[in-house]
Amino acid sequence: MQLDLTPYISLITTSGVLNTFLCLYVFFKKREFPEARLLVWWTALQSVYIFAFAFELASDTLEEIKRWGVVEYIGIAFTPVVGLLLIMRYIDWNISRRTARAMFIIPAITFLLVATNESHHLFYKDVYLRSDTPTPMADIVIGDWYIVHGAYTFGCLFAGAILLLRQWFKTKKTFRIQLLTLLCGQSLPMIGAFLYLIGATPYGADPVPFILSITSALYIWAILSTRLLMIVPIAKENIFESMREGVIVLDRSGRLIDYNKAASRMIPALRRSLLGKRLVDIWENLTGLPHYGLKRPGADETVQELQWESGGVLSIYQAKLSIVRGRGGDVIGDLLMLVDVTEQKRLEEQLRHMAYYDGLTGIYNRTQFIIRAKEQLELSALRERPTSVILFDIDNFKAFNDSYGHETGDDVLRHAAAVCQRELKPDMLFARYGGEEFVVALHGELPESADLIAERLRIALSGNTLDTPAHGSLTVTASFGVASSMDSAASLETLLREADAALYEAKRGGRNRVCRYQGRLAAT
Incomplete structure (x- = not known):
């Protein structure tokens, strides 16, 4: 009995449509994505792989299957490397352009060998139609370079997953949903590819295109709901922590929810154990001042000068309290920024003294x-x-x-x-x-x-x-x-x-x- 592949092809096509939609969305919103070029290439390559696989399933002859197999490898060979580069940018891990280019050498060789396999059989020793399937499906005998390609692909996927896992405890809870989405997008295709290689899938079919329908939906949901990749959160955290200005983040009720290293240097008594407490209740213990004196502004920002002594040294800060608004314009919290103006005030006093x-x-x-x-x-x-x-x-x-x-x-x-x-x-x-x-x-x-x-x-x-x-x-x-x-x-x-x-x-x-x-x- 002829196996009806229409539902499977439809599912794969849906996956391709989702990837293509994601690709076009990023392309037209590229100003909002720090790494739009990588993301466009990544989704485009996945789309090529998915649609080519759908056409392969719909093929009736071995020649057609081989032809679409070559097209598939445009995506299969290059997608893991682009995905790894995207994760590196997400976690703000910079590599040189030379290194990035070198990462594409093996994928380029892979595609070249797949396209010319009939003349050397280094990638596939043989490609033949299976006799145990009710519809034309191909099977392969792997060649030497197939092993190299497989190891390299798994290496890229595994490295990406490890890099993301290492960031889990360094990442604030706000961004862990994004991190989890990226982990799923990296690990699920890797598991699917592994099952395919060990022959654990029905009729020996490649499950990765099916899985990509799930990961594509996840990415679209994450982009629309958590602004995934529109602001690189790990890089943002690094910027937040490296700022010279002290930054204290408060929720709408004035509770302390975050602060950066500069703030902890300015206020040594700041501790993570104080998170969740109202700043107005702990301010005197932190600085010796009865109250930081800044009330939520009528406009979006108020500025005041504060000074307190720490370690026997008097420091002067310009304190700016800014309203933080959500996407709908509603107030979701406050941002207290402390700028150390001690040296500036000292110089101003010197100039004033010189004038008098x-x-x-x-x-x-x-x-x-x-x-x-x-x-x-x-x-x-x-x-x-x-x-x-x-x-x-x-x-x-x-x-x-x-x-x-x-x-x-x-x-x-x-x-x-x-x-x-x-x-x-x-x-x-x-x-x-x-x-x-x-x-x-x-x-x-x-x-x-x-x-x-x-x-x-x-x-x-x-x-x-x-x-x-x-x-x-x-x-x-x-x-x-x-x-x-x-x-x-x-x-x-x-x-x-x-x-x-x-x-x-x-x-x-x-x-x-x-x-x-x-x-x-x-x-x-």
Whole structure:
């Protein structure tokens, strides 16, 4: 009785259609697939194999069967290698182009030997029609290269399965469905091919095309439901773990569900045992802060600056809380990203300090003095209070530089600033005016008080020697000029000019003294 192969051919054809659909889907969606080229070739080669096998089953003569057998090997020879390369990309295992090309040498030889088998019989020693089947079906006597091809094919399938199994415990649960799908796609054809080789299939028929109908359906389901291969998850995990920014993933209820290595470095107390707990409940134990202060934003992101101490070192982080949305636009969780800005903030503080303070002495610079002194002068005029300016510079400063060197000269300036700073109140504006010249602005002090303060500074300077390792104790003195004003129309420039004239008079009068400007100069 003639065996009706129509249901089997229909099933195989369905498998081919599914593979072709998968191939075309990937081709037209290639921008969404990181390895679209490999995936297109893989599915296309499988489709060639499946359809050729269907035509082989429908053949009536041995010549037809042989002809379609050659076409089958376009898929049979190359598919395992392309599949292995695809798995390598999936797990982010990079190989050189030369190695990848070398992997196709044996498949190319296999196809060439199958196509020319009649002239050498290296692949099949014989191909003949079976007498025990009710419909024309071929059987083979294997040749030497068939063994090489079989071993290589199994090696590729087995290597792919092993690579995927090794990733199982490294892969997060979210991606294990994808991994399982790939494992089925790799192992089921391998089992089918093994059963075929040992003669355990009905009528010695190749079961792999039938199995591919199952794996094709699995792949289509996985692509549509889990976005299989649209984002390479193992590679994504590697990127996630190698990010310099700390990333903490929260579910919709604020529970901790994942974090990367950078986050664990920033927050050493983070442990896998804390997964599933609400971040707001464990934040204080993790960082010492009562709350990270970021609430789910009205927009998709809020930014805040956080700082905490770890190992005795204060670190500053820019914390960004972003909403994570599902494909339908619904909120499915939050992403807390921590960017270490400690160094950046330190540099910003240095720049800010340089904008306000003198780099050598640490007191206000000339620019800041002028800005703040003008503000004080305006306030004094409104309240009808006096403003005084004390201008002084180090006596014989050039001699310090010439005799002892510029390093000692810098020490003299630092010494003068430190001594005077101890004598001044915090609300007295004190700055380095330029070179060896210093200035003090006194808001609300009567002229007599300004004179006393200047004298106190002069005495403090001359009475505190500068001890140097190379030159012993050095006496530092300064000459002072004082100017005061009760006039609301008086300008800072006028006061400075008058104080400078008084300073010049103090130097001309013998140095290490205080002179006041009162329309005429008065020495104290």
